[in-house]
Amino acid sequence: MLSLSLTGTDGAVLTVGGAWILYLLSRARGGTPLPPGPRPLPLVGNMFQIPQKDEWPVYEAWAKKYGPITYLTMLGTPMIVLNTLKAIRELLDERSGNYSNRPLMAMKELCDLDWVLTYVSGEPHRIRRGTVQRYFSGPASVKHRYHQQEESRILVANLLARPDSLEDHIKQHTSSSILLGTYGYRVSSANDPVLHEMERSFKQAEKLNGPLAFLIEIGPNLKNWPNLLSLSGLNKYLEEIKTVFTACRSDPFTRTKELINEGNAAPCFVSTSLDDIASEPSLSVAEAKKKEELVEDCASVMYAAATDSSTATLRSFFALMALHPRVMKRAQGDIDRITEGERMPTFDDWENLPYINAIFMEVLRYNTVTPLGLPHAVLKDDVYNGMFIPGGSMIVANLWIIFRDPEIFVDPDVFNPDRFLGEKGARCREVLNITWGFGRRTCPGRQFAEAALFITLSSVIACFDIKPKITTKGEVPELKFDHGFIRRPIIFPISITPRSKKWAEIIEKEKFSRT
Ligand code: HEM
Numbered sequence: 001m002l003s004l005s006l007t008g009t010d011g012a013v014l015t016v017g018g019a020w021i022l023y024l025l026s027r028a029r030g031g032t033p034l035p036p037g038p039r040p041l042p043l044v045g046n047m048f049q050i051p052q053k054d055e056w057p058v059y060e061a062w063a064k065k066y067g068p069i070t071y072l073t074m075l076g077t078p079m080i081v082l083n084t085l086k087a088i089r090e091l092l093d094e095r096s097g098n099y100s101n102r103p104l105m106a107m108k109e110l111c112d113l114d115w116v117l118t119y120v121s122g123e124p125h126r127i128r129r130g131t132v133q134r135y136f137s138g139p140a141s142v143k144h145r146y147h148q149q150e151e152s153r154i155l156v157a158n159l160l161a162r163p164d165s166l167e168d169h170i171k172q173h174t175s176s177s178i179l180l181g182t183y184g185y186r187v188s189s190a191n192d193p194v195l196h197e198m199e200r201s202f203k204q205a206e207k208l209n210g211p212l213a214f215l216i217e218i219g220p221n222l223k224n225w226p227n228l229l230s231l232s233g234l235n236k237y238l239e240e241i242k243t244v245f246t247a248c249r250s251d252p253f254t255r256t257k258e259l260i261n262e263g264n265a266a267p268c269f270v271s272t273s274l275d276d277i278a279s280e281p282s283l284s285v286a287e288a289k290k291k292e293e294l295v296e297d298c299a300s301v302m303y304a305a306a307t308d309s310s311t312a313t314l315r316s317f318f319a320l321m322a323l324h325p326r327v328m329k330r331a332q333g334d335i336d337r338i339t340e341g342e343r344m345p346t347f348d349d350w351e352n353l354p355y356i357n358a359i360f361m362e363v364l365r366y367n368t369v370t371p372l373g374l375p376h377a378v379l380k381d382d383v384y385n386g387m388f389i390p391g392g393s394m395i396v397a398n399l400w401i402i403f404r405d406p407e408i409f410v411d412p413d414v415f416n417p418d419r420f421l422g423e424k425g426a427r428c429r430e431v432l433n434i435t436w437g438f439g440r441r442t443c444p445g446r447q448f449a450e451a452a453l454f455i456t457l458s459s460v461i462a463c464f465d466i467k468p469k470i471t472t473k474g475e476v477p478e479l480k481f482d483h484g485f486i487r488r489p490i491i492f493p494i495s496i497t498p499r500s501k502k503w504a505e506i507i508e509k510e511k512f513s514r515t
Pocket residue numbers: 117118119129132136178301302305306307309310313369370373374375376435436437438439440441442443444445446448449
């Protein structure tokens with residue numbers, strides 16, 4: 001029979017046990033438990049357990065402890081981490097309709113950013129993606145190759161002239177490639193004022209995913225509380241974000257329209273799309289204006305979407321080539337066989353240079369640019385393998401752990417492009433596809449980016465020897481990274497020299513033939 005006389009220890013055990021049961025109940029919905037995860041603190045959730053830097057080992061340890069799905073909360077917003085390829089495919093690809101929203105939308109809506117392709121969902125997203133894909137994806141991506149090849153020649157010429165300014169050259173190269181494709185604008189240097197203008201939105205975008213965005217997400221709809229917005233000063237803060245985003249949308253678009261009117265516009269996404277609109281005489285003035293605004297919206301996201309990831313990938317490439325001379329030599333041998341060592345590679349050589357593809361795939365795997373992909377959000381409540389997935393959760397794919405799975409990528413800590421070659425490399429190539437995202441959000445610039453990587457990497461490898469500058473202590477420098485959703489390598493001093501006098505002449509000749 002149960003005795004009701006409890007000792008102090010019994011009481012403590014019951015109190016702790018009761019609290020634990022309440023905690024477990026609070027993690028379940030209608031009897032379906034939430035996925036497992038580290039215990040959250042009241043209100044702040046797991047905020048202080050999620051590290052601000054060097055976070056990957058922590059996510060990896062959670063994956064080992066909790067299995068395919070880790071459940072966290074940040075200031076009341078659920079955050080779900082998918083740790084296996086199976087869970088990623090089954091949720092983000094197969095249930096894409098429910099898993100393709102973007103998180104933390106409340107603050108973006110307060111800033112009236114309902115036109116930004118990378119944030120919007122549903123029909124507005126579908127229409128904007130279609131507009132971008134028509135000019136950048138699949139076969140349409142081929143029309144960018146002329147400029148992409150030109151930009152690769154400018155890059156190698158800049159590296160020959162000023163090899164110590166590698167970061168500036170990479171920045172100029174990636175920015176120019178996307179701004180030419182989008183607005184027909186060629187960037188003159190890393191200090192081009194247009195880049196400063198475009199990059200203003202980066203700082204504002206960070207605010208949209210910071211702690212304030214989490215707080216606004218769980219609170220009441222502040223649009224209904226205008227007095228609170230203005231008394232708290234929040235109005236001014238949100239207005240600043242909106243103003244910068246709006247300027248980044250309208251300023252470059254207006255400039256390209258002026259060039260079109262003067263008859264001086266280079267073929268690009270904006271000029272071609274506006275030509276298409278003009279060639280539809282059946283459109284009313286209002287319909288044409290709406291279509292034009294759509295082009296303006298879509299153009300404005302391309303710079304931010306393309307440059308950060310492309311720049312981080314190229315930085316990794318230079319660092320990894322400096323650290324892996326044998327890979328570099330082998331690629332140079334392949335290129336020389338095709339070009340007879342007399343010219344730089346062109347797109348016609350692409351299919352004959354599989355090792356270059358293998359190098360950029362291994363760069364993408366080894367220094368994963370987005371170790372947690374780009375966050376998606378769950379539209380409606382769902383159940384997966386007996387676990388409750390709340391609607392509104394932020395959901396991310398742990399690419400870092402998958403790209404280090406020894407079952408797929410043997411010796412994952414070794415930089416080895418060979419793993420992607422031939423029939424044996426089919427599985428690795430297939431898994432690497434997740435580097436481009438999932439479902440309805442898959443990167444629409446993938447083909448553009450792959451072509452840019454091919455022509456840039458092959459041109460650089462053909463022309464230069466790349467070596468680390470040994471430190472004063474006689475050591476090879478270590479590769480380190482910035483922190484954040486995009487993993488940006490911090491480049492150590494690298495020596496970039498033409499392979500021979502002849503190659504310096506080829507660079508000069510091909511640069512000259514461009515002008
Ligand atoms: C190495 C280069 C690149 C990598 C690794 C990369 C990767 C990604 C990833 C992971 C996403 C998020 C997908 C998701 O949410 O599931 C994304 C989205 C996007 N990317 Fe890329 N990308 C690269 C270059 C580019 C380029 C060159 C362009 C433009 C030509 C581009 C345009 C976009 C756009 C517009 C989105 C937003 C898609 C949406 O929200 O529907 N990207 N990219």
